[in-house]
Amino acid sequence: MKENGFVKLRITGQALDFEKIIQELSQKPSFAYRKGDCYTPKFGDEQPIIYKEDCLIFELKNQEDETIDSMLYKFLTGFLKSKEYINELSQIADVSLWVSVYPDNEQSNIHLENETLKLLTDMGLNIDFDIMFLKDFYDGTFSQ
Numbered sequence: 001m002k003e004n005g006f007v008k009l010r011i012t013g014q015a016l017d018f019e020k021i022i023q024e025l026s027q028k029p030s031f032a033y034r035k036g037d038c039y040t041p042k043f044g045d046e047q048p049i050i051y052k053e054d055c056l057i058f059e060l061k062n063q064e065d066e067t068i069d070s071m072l073y074k075f076l077t078g079f080l081k082s083k084e085y086i087n088e089l090s091q092i093a094d095v096s097l098w099v100s101v102y103p104d105n106e107q108s109n110i111h112l113e114n115e116t117l118k119l120l121t122d123m124g125l126n127i128d129f130d131i132m133f134l135k136d137f138y139d140g141t142f143s144q
Helices: 018-025 068-077 080-089 114-123
Strands: 003-013 031-033 054-061 094-103 126-131
Touching: 003 068, 018 054, 018 080, 054 068, 068 094, 068 114, 080 114
Parallel strands: 094 126
Antiparallel strands: 003 054, 003 094, 031 054
């Protein structure tokens, strides 16, 4: 079954040392903002949002025919050298994984292998799953 989605390592907190985090993780973030930065939503007439904390996000989008488990495992192994630092960082910041899945049909499941679960545990990471059934949106049959 084809699974669309992404996985993100999200680090939030107050007065984060971006340079040190980037150096220790040996990865370039895909998104970052500081407390007080402003975001204006692209849709609707919503008011601008002022961020209340610092944030670094490292993201991996899945490849064609890649399962959520294999994507997550590949992503986590990219941070293995920084496992101890991630555990230390978790003491002063919120460090978690965000996995978003967009299944191609109305029924889906997420299966994680023991090796992937062990990596999560060894790194001391929490994980949040977001599952959206958007097939009608992507195939053009969505109506409001």
